[in-house]
Amino acid sequence: MRRLFSQPLLLSVLILSLLIPALTGCGAAQREKEAAGLQDTAYTIADPTGDWGFPSPFTHYLRGPGYVRMSYIFDTLLWKDSQGYIPALAKSWEFLKDENAYLFKLQDRVTWHDGQPFTAKDVAFSFNYLREHNYEWINLDVVQRAEAADDQTVKLYLNRPYAPFLEYIAGTIPILPEHIWKDVGEPGQFVQKEALIGTGPFKLKDYSKEQGTYLYEANSQYYQGTPKTGQLKFVKVGSEMTAAALRQKQVNAAQVPPELAGELKKEGFLGLTGGHDYVAKLMFNHRKAPLDNVEFRRALACAIDRQALVTICQRGFGLEGSSGLVPPDSPWYNPAAAAVYPFAPDKTGELLAGLGYAKNGAYFEKDGKVLELELLISSAGSGPGSPSEREGEMIKNMLEDAGIKIDLRSLETKTLDNRVNEWKFDLALSGHGGMGADPEFLNKIIVGTGFNSARFDKNEELNSLLGQQMKEMDPDKRKELINRVQEVYAREMPCLPLYYPTWYYAADKTVPLYFTLQGIGNGIPQPYNKMAFL
Amino acid sequence: MQECVRAKNEPAPNKILKITAGLKKAAFLNYVVALFLILTINFLVPRLMPGDPLQAIYGSEALLVITPELQEELTHRFSLDRPLGEQYLSYLTSLCRGDLGHSYYYNTPVLKVISGFLPWTLLLAGLALLISTLLGFFLGVESGFRRGRTLDRVLLGGVMLFSGFPDFFMGIVLLLFFGVFLSLVPLSGALTPYAGHSGLLLVMDLLHHLALPLGALVLVRLTGTYLLTRNTMITTLGEAFILTARAKGCPERVIRYRHAGRNTLLPVVTAAGLQFAHLVTGTLFVEIVFSYPGLGSLLYKSLLTRDYPLMVGILLVITIVVLTINLLLDVFYSKLDPRVAKCT
Numbered sequence: 001m002r003r004l005f006s007q008p009l010l011l012s013v014l015i016l017s018l019l020i021p022a023l024t025g026c027g028a029a030q031r032e033k034e035a036a037g038l039q040d041t042a043y044t045i046a047d048p049t050g051d052w053g054f055p056s057p058f059t060h061y062l063r064g065p066g067y068v069r070m071s072y073i074f075d076t077l078l079w080k081d082s083q084g085y086i087p088a089l090a091k092s093w094e095f096l097k098d099e100n101a102y103l104f105k106l107q108d109r110v111t112w113h114d115g116q117p118f119t120a121k122d123v124a125f126s127f128n129y130l131r132e133h134n135y136e137w138i139n140l141d142v143v144q145r146a147e148a149a150d151d152q153t154v155k156l157y158l159n160r161p162y163a164p165f166l167e168y169i170a171g172t173i174p175i176l177p178e179h180i181w182k183d184v185g186e187p188g189q190f191v192q193k194e195a196l197i198g199t200g201p202f203k204l205k206d207y208s209k210e211q212g213t214y215l216y217e218a219n220s221q222y223y224q225g226t227p228k229t230g231q232l233k234f235v236k237v238g239s240e241m242t243a244a245a246l247r248q249k250q251v252n253a254a255q256v257p258p259e260l261a262g263e264l265k266k267e268g269f270l271g272l273t274g275g276h277d278y279v280a281k282l283m284f285n286h287r288k289a290p291l292d293n294v295e296f297r298r299a300l301a302c303a304i305d306r307q308a309l310v311t312i313c314q315r316g317f318g319l320e321g322s323s324g325l326v327p328p329d330s331p332w333y334n335p336a337a338a339a340v341y342p343f344a345p346d347k348t349g350e351l352l353a354g355l356g357y358a359k360n361g362a363y364f365e366k367d368g369k370v371l372e373l374e375l376l377i378s379s380a381g382s383g384p385g386s387p388s389e390r391e392g393e394m395i396k397n398m399l400e401d402a403g404i405k406i407d408l409r410s411l412e413t414k415t416l417d418n419r420v421n422e423w424k425f426d427l428a429l430s431g432h433g434g435m436g437a438d439p440e441f442l443n444k445i446i447v448g449t450g451f452n453s454a455r456f457d458k459n460e461e462l463n464s465l466l467g468q469q470m471k472e473m474d475p476d477k478r479k480e481l482i483n484r485v486q487e488v489y490a491r492e493m494p495c496l497p498l499y500y501p502t503w504y505y506a507a508d509k510t511v512p513l514y515f516t517l518q519g520i521g522n523g524i525p526q527p528y529n530k531m532a533f534l
Numbered sequence: 535m536q537e538c539v540r541a542k543n544e545p546a547p548n549k550i551l552k553i554t555a556g557l558k559k560a561a562f563l564n565y566v567v568a569l570f571l572i573l574t575i576n577f578l579v580p581r582l583m584p585g586d587p588l589q590a591i592y593g594s595e596a597l598l599v600i601t602p603e604l605q606e607e608l609t610h611r612f613s614l615d616r617p618l619g620e621q622y623l624s625y626l627t628s629l630c631r632g633d634l635g636h637s638y639y640y641n642t643p644v645l646k647v648i649s650g651f652l653p654w655t656l657l658l659a660g661l662a663l664l665i666s667t668l669l670g671f672f673l674g675v676e677s678g679f680r681r682g683r684t685l686d687r688v689l690l691g692g693v694m695l696f697s698g699f700p701d702f703f704m705g706i707v708l709l710l711f712f713g714v715f716l717s718l719v720p721l722s723g724a725l726t727p728y729a730g731h732s733g734l735l736l737v738m739d740l741l742h743h744l745a746l747p748l749g750a751l752v753l754v755r756l757t758g759t760y761l762l763t764r765n766t767m768i769t770t771l772g773e774a775f776i777l778t779a780r781a782k783g784c785p786e787r788v789i790r791y792r793h794a795g796r797n798t799l800l801p802v803v804t805a806a807g808l809q810f811a812h813l814v815t816g817t818l819f820v821e822i823v824f825s826y827p828g829l830g831s832l833l834y835k836s837l838l839t840r841d842y843p844l845m846v847g848i849l850l851v852i853t854i855v856v857l858t859i860n861l862l863l864d865v866f867y868s869k870l871d872p873r874v875a876k877c878t
Contacts, residue, residue, distance in 0.1 A: 049835070050825070059641070061639060061640075188641055206728065210650045210651055210827040211723060211724065211727060211827050212825075231728075233728060235722075235727045236722060236723060236825045237722045237723075237825060238721075238722050238822075238823070238824070238825045241713070241714070245721050245722075248721070250720075250721065414840060
């Protein structure tokens with residue numbers, strides 16, 4: 001002991017000698033380059049979360065990026081690129097209206113990663129297996145049964161006409177190898193090497209939960225051609241560091257903060273602007289007076305300057321909310337339903353006067369009582385662009401300017417969701433993703449039962465239109481129905497869409513990344529479609 | 535006469551030993567009581583909340599994801615359908631088996647998830663405690679010995695300045711300067727993924743990634759030790775035994791470390807124990823800044839995904855680690871200062 005402390009200088013030198021080479025020694029960037037020299041075609045994607053679970057259908061975490069990591073290994077019957085559906089395991093498909101079934105002709109000479117041939121039996125098995133084991137990513141109730149007509153043909157019978165079938169089922173359900181999964185009783189616990197045998201363009205070489213990293217290797221036997229990228233890596237990099245990581249060539253692609261997107265594009269990076277998948281909404285408690293009156297909700301809508309929310313709170317990186325709910329860059333957007341409530345505080349006054357309110361001083365009154373509403377806001381936003389205190393303060397100011405007294409209440413996100421769920425609120429600021437997916441989302445967020453939904457079923461026309469659009473198999477007719485849904489929604493205004501934040505990605509130009517039409521699989525708004533790597 | 539004195543004093547060492555043993559037991563008992571209190575609060579809080587205890591333990595969001603079979607199994611496992619006493623007993627026995635619950639986000643037992651992340655936090659926090667204490671002690675001794683001179687003033691000013699920063703802020707500053715601006719160190723993680731390193735190269739890679747998070751923690755945390763050492767050093771240097779040592783003609787270096795330094799060390803060790811709890815909290819934030827794969831990152835993720843069992847499990851593990859380190863330091867303290875073992 002004595003010797004130890006009598007030699008502090010020696011000890012410090014020892015510590016410093018350990019730290020200095022660590023600081024100045026062969027840099028990570030340098031080594032990364034060396035590695036790149038050896039693996040010419042490695043492609044690295046940065047992700048701020050890192051770990052999204054073991055990339056097998058039953059074990060990835062139930063969030064979009066988890067599905068994307070699994071999709072590199074497992075193919076679906078059909079897939080999507082930036083324009084729409086493209087063949088995957090099925091080379092062609094056909095809807096048999098009389099039988100309410102889909103007929104899929106499968107690709108020839110497809111093999112599983114372990115060399116076994118892929119057949120129609122695997123497809124039929126997958127659908128039956130996933131349904132039996134309650135596949136949580138997609139509800140398969142609509143599929144009545146799957147039959148292999150011959151080795152190359154599969155027929156899927158539906159319980160009822162289901163418009164999003166190609167999108168949600170044929171284009172999302174991963175096809176599993178029967179010879180492996182037939183003996184697996186508890187798929188949630190199946191994390192052996194065999195659980196990673198698919199037909200996809202990549203094979204998983206390594207996954208680290210702690211480090212949040214994935215390493216894929218190209219499948220040279222892939223039936224749609226060998227991937228140009230020999231190795232694909234996902235690494236964990238904090239969102240603030242992504243731009244520096246791109247510049248230092250430590251990663252090839254990443255989501256970047258909006259402020260840096262323009263700068264990176266000027267420096268020669270590929271700038272990718274995402275579709276508007278997230279919506280920030282002002283929820284109304286339409287089961288309670290005075291918000292149960294549609295005129296009153298309209299009065300509030302006219303008092304809120306949505307463009308100012310985008311310009312000031314989102315610093316211009318977003319789009320103004322459309323009254324019809326669907327974002328302007330969606331193929332289902334109806335411009336006629338968009339600008340029903342332009343910012344007009346005078347109109348608010350007129351509408352409120354029509355409802356018997358009279359202005360006394362700064363605020364409106366009725367029967368001697370000041371018009372006062374409680375606005376719940378989340379103390380911290382739950383993601384990039386989600387509304388928080390800043391947006392809450394601004395909306396409070398706008399409504400108070402229009403003569404409505406607002407009591408602002410900041411709550412933890414979970415508590416806010418609970419209060420909304422139990423209808424214990426007047427107004428609440430909230431938001432969610434999924435706006436870029438198949439228009440089934442309209443049903444989920446208008447009449448659905450979740451706390452993100454307006455849970456508005458008072459309008460028979462709206463209910464009927466939403467019911468019809470789910471059954472309409474003709475895309476043009478369906479578009480017509482969706483247009484009408486938006487018009488009725490704008491008229492009823494069960495909750496007010498405020499803005500859609502814009503998300504930005506940047507990448508070097510080695511792989512032409514793109515955003516998938518209506519998102520990867522069932523609507524994941526990321527530009528890492530596996531087909532971009534072929 | 536002498537014999538008489540000896541006879542009177544003879545039983546004394548035995549008595550002291552007994553008392554010491556008793557006190558040691560009492561100190562150990564304190565830790566056990568503290569642990570039990572924490573466990574009990576941990577057990578009671580979710581169960582006293584209104585509504586379904588399973589919902590309080592797991593959160594309503596998790597229950598949407600968990601299958602009814604698993605829900606039933608969990609109710610059974612926590613004995614939630616039994617009286618409170620039986621529940622507590624089953625809670626304690628399952629803890630003894632290492633069962634901290636089931637993480638619904640990872641769909642894995644909590645202990646298994648935590649055990650993957652804990653070593654990284656222990657590496658970071660352990661090294662930070664060691665280096666900040668040693669460096670703070672060394673600088674404090676040198677500074678106290680040269681009180682009022684240039685080195686002392688520079689050190690005091692510099693260290694005080696750093697102590698004003700929160701550790702995560704220091705982390706961000708270091709990361710921006712060394713990582714983004716100079717590109718000297720990696721921007722995130724604990725090792726270069728898939729670089730194929732092994733042996734010495736792997737150790738170097740680990741240290742290279744560790745340098746900044748460790749640097750941030752050490753810079754902020756050494757202040758406490760430094761100031762304490764410096765002040766104690768100044769007081770100790772005024773003691774009579776130092777004068778004696780000087781009069782004996784002991785060299786400066788020996789006086790500085792063997793005489794004054796060793797006496798200064800005692801409060802430093804106590805403070806290090808107390809500081810460890812703060813250090814662990816600081817580590818959690820620093821890990822998030824550097825995307826370092828430790829309990830901090832895991833806790834952050836469990837908060838985002840509202841994985842309650844995982845959150846509770848992490849907090850429990852951290853509590854146990856902090857209690858253990860304090861207990862070890864208590865033992866170490868009595869070894870360092872023989873008076874403690876005899877006189878307390």
